[in-house]
Amino acid sequence: MAQAALKSKLEADVEIQASPQQFHHTFVSYKLRDVQHTCSDKIQGVDLQQGEWGKVGSIINWTYVHEGETKVAKDVIEAMDPDKHLITFRMIEGDLLKEHKSISLSFQASPMSGGSGSIVHLTLEYERLHDGIAHPESLQQFLVDLTKDIDAHLPQPN
Template identity: 85%
Template sequence: MAQAALKSKLEADVEIQASPQQFYHMLVSYKLRDVQHTCNDKIQGVDLQQGEWGKVGTIISWSYVHDGETKVATDVIEAIDPDKNLITFRVIEGDVLKEHKSFSLSLQASPKGRGSGSIVHVTLEYEKLHDGVADPESLLQLLVDLTKDIDAHLPQPN
């Protein structure tokens, strides 16, 4: 029973002005490397290690600031669904794996109920190495803040 408690999920919804397609396209295109220019206080580097931007199996390395410290992560794009404006990354190396056996994150942009804009649903799924590891709520907040920064960088609807 204790083993199941180590697996968990955190989720957040972020309201943005960009369309679901605009936000999704930023994440799956070569423009993802521009994220470091959009929010350089949070992302210090984005490097394509293997594969092609926007393709399942592509490996991307990140240098980012979390809780005031520079950290690194290497992710593989695990799933892409253009019909749902969804991308899923699984961490395969990096600081987050010091406390987690597995860690993945998904971002899905959906149209807002009325008017323009979108809701980005951020999901973290993870398995802690042990009970003493805190839930990565500050990492979820970092992703919420990054989503807002990316939105501010995208062309806004008229």
């Protein structure tokens, strides 16, 4: 029973101006490398270690600043659905795995009803190593802010 309580999910919806295609394309193309230039206060490096940009099974190394500290992560692209503008990353190495058994993150962009722009649905699924570890709400906020920063650097609809 206690084990189940260690598995949790945080979700958030972020309104952006970009189309679902534009936002999704950032994550599935070599443009992901540009995130470090557009969000340098948060992302310091994005490197493809293995595979191809946007392909399931590819491995990406991240260097990022969270809660004032430089951290690293190695993620595998676990799932991708271009029709649904969905990409899921699963962390396989990194600082967050010192306190978590598993972490996965999904971004799914959908058209906003009744207008231009999109809603990006963020899903952060994780399993803490024990009850003494806080839920990663600050990581969720980091991802919300990152989504907004990426949007601010994408071409806006006319």
